[in-house]
Amino acid sequence: MTSFVHGIALLGFEDFALAQGLDPRATLAEIGLPGDAQDGVISGVQFNALLELCARRSANPLFGLQFGLQQGAKALGDMLYAIQNAGSVGGALQALMQYFHVHSNGAQLQLERHGGYARLLYEVTDGEAHSVRQTVELAMGISAHLMQDLLQHAWKPRGLLLRHSSAAEPGLYRRLLGITPRFDSPVNAWVFDETLLNVPLSAADERLCQLARFHLDELARITLQELPGYVQKLLRIWLPHGQVCIEQVAEHLKLSPRSLQRYLRAENTSFQALLDDTRQALAARYLRDSSLSLTQLAGLLGYADLSTFSRAFSRWNGISPQKWKRHQLSASTAPLSPACPAAGPSV
Known part of the structure; x- marks a missing residue:
C-alpha cells in the first residue's frame, strides 16, 4: 500500500526553504509535487525524498531537524486539538498515537515504559522509503517541540536515541536540542522520566477534546x-x-x-x-x-x-x-x- 502524509506536514516549507537558499516551488516540482501540496495529501515516499533532496541541495545535513523544530507541534494539524485538551501528558501522547495514522500512515509511534523511564519511539514503516534520516530527525524535532509545549520547563529528556549515524558534529545537535543524541542505536526514541506522563494539562477542555476526536475519527474512516x-x-x-x-x-x-x-x-x-x-x-x-x-x-x-x-x-x-x-x-x-x-x- 502506498503511504501518505497529510499536506500540513509542509507547513512553513516555502519560507524555510527560501532561508536555506532553495527555490521551494522548483524543489517541489522536481519531486513531482504541486505548489499547493500543503493543501492536500501527498505520497510518503515523495515527502521523504523532498527532505533528502533539500538537505543535499542546501548542503545542510540538519535540514529535517531544523525544519521540524521551526514547524513545532502545529505541523500535526487537527491532531493538536485532541492532544492539547487531553487530561495529562500521558493522555496527550495516547491521543497522538491513536490518531497519528490520520496524519501519516507510513510511520508509527509507540510509548514504552522501562523501570521508571518512558520512551517515545518513532519508526518509518514504509518499505519504499530508502534513506529516512531527514524524516526521522524532522519527527524528533516536532516531538521535542510538542513535549516542551506540554511540559514547559519540566521537559528535561534523559536521552535521544537515533538509529542512523551522525550527519553533523554532535555539538550542533546539542545546540539545537539541548542534548547530544546516541547515534547508531537500535531505535529512534526520546527517553524521559516516566513520572512526566502523569503531569496534568491545566488548559485541558474535555468537550473540545471529544469534538476533536470525533472529527479525527471521521477523517480516519x-x-x-x-x-x-x-x-x-x-x-x-x-x-x-x-x-x-x-x-x-x-x-x-x-x-x-x-x-x-x-x-x-x-x-x-x-x-x-x-x-x-x-x-x-x-x-x-x-x-x-x-x-x-x-x-x-x-x-x-x-x-x-x-x-x-x-x-x-x-x-x-x-x-x-x-x-x-x-x-x-x-x-x-x-x-x-x-x-x-x-x-x-x-x-
Missing part, C-alpha cells in the same frame, strides 16, 4: 474511494440549512477546494456532479413524502429561487416539478388492477 460518498453525506446534512459551496466542504475536510476537486476527478466525479445528484435525490424524496411548497423545497435544496430549482429539475427529469408530482400522485391513487382468476384445469 475516509479513503479516496469513499470520498464522494462522504461529500454527499455532508451535502445531505447541510443543504436544508442553506446553500452549500465547495469551499465549505473543503474547509471541513481540511483541504483546498482545488485539491478536493482533484481527488474527486480521480474518482470520475466532481463537486457539482455530487451536488446535482444529491439535490435530485432529495427533491424526489421531498416531492413524494412531504407537503412542502415548491418554493420551500427550493430553499431546502439550497437554490436562490424557485425558477432556478424548476430549471434544474426539468433538466434532470424532462418535466417540471409540478407535473412530476402530479404523475406521482396519480400513480399512488390509481386503483389496483383486479387479480386474474386462477386458470382452471384444461379439458
Whole structure:
C-alpha cells in the first residue's frame, strides 16, 4: 500500500526553504509535487525524498531537524486539538498515537515504559522509503517541540536515541536540542522520566477534546474511494440549512477546494456532479413524502429561487416539478388492477 502524509506536514516549507537558499516551488516540482501540496495529501515516499533532496541541495545535513523544530507541534494539524485538551501528558501522547495514522500512515509511534523511564519511539514503516534520516530527525524535532509545549520547563529528556549515524558534529545537535543524541542505536526514541506522563494539562477542555476526536475519527474512516460518498453525506446534512459551496466542504475536510476537486476527478466525479445528484435525490424524496411548497423545497435544496430549482429539475427529469408530482400522485391513487382468476384445469 502506498503511504501518505497529510499536506500540513509542509507547513512553513516555502519560507524555510527560501532561508536555506532553495527555490521551494522548483524543489517541489522536481519531486513531482504541486505548489499547493500543503493543501492536500501527498505520497510518503515523495515527502521523504523532498527532505533528502533539500538537505543535499542546501548542503545542510540538519535540514529535517531544523525544519521540524521551526514547524513545532502545529505541523500535526487537527491532531493538536485532541492532544492539547487531553487530561495529562500521558493522555496527550495516547491521543497522538491513536490518531497519528490520520496524519501519516507510513510511520508509527509507540510509548514504552522501562523501570521508571518512558520512551517515545518513532519508526518509518514504509518499505519504499530508502534513506529516512531527514524524516526521522524532522519527527524528533516536532516531538521535542510538542513535549516542551506540554511540559514547559519540566521537559528535561534523559536521552535521544537515533538509529542512523551522525550527519553533523554532535555539538550542533546539542545546540539545537539541548542534548547530544546516541547515534547508531537500535531505535529512534526520546527517553524521559516516566513520572512526566502523569503531569496534568491545566488548559485541558474535555468537550473540545471529544469534538476533536470525533472529527479525527471521521477523517480516519475516509479513503479516496469513499470520498464522494462522504461529500454527499455532508451535502445531505447541510443543504436544508442553506446553500452549500465547495469551499465549505473543503474547509471541513481540511483541504483546498482545488485539491478536493482533484481527488474527486480521480474518482470520475466532481463537486457539482455530487451536488446535482444529491439535490435530485432529495427533491424526489421531498416531492413524494412531504407537503412542502415548491418554493420551500427550493430553499431546502439550497437554490436562490424557485425558477432556478424548476430549471434544474426539468433538466434532470424532462418535466417540471409540478407535473412530476402530479404523475406521482396519480400513480399512488390509481386503483389496483383486479387479480386474474386462477386458470382452471384444461379439458
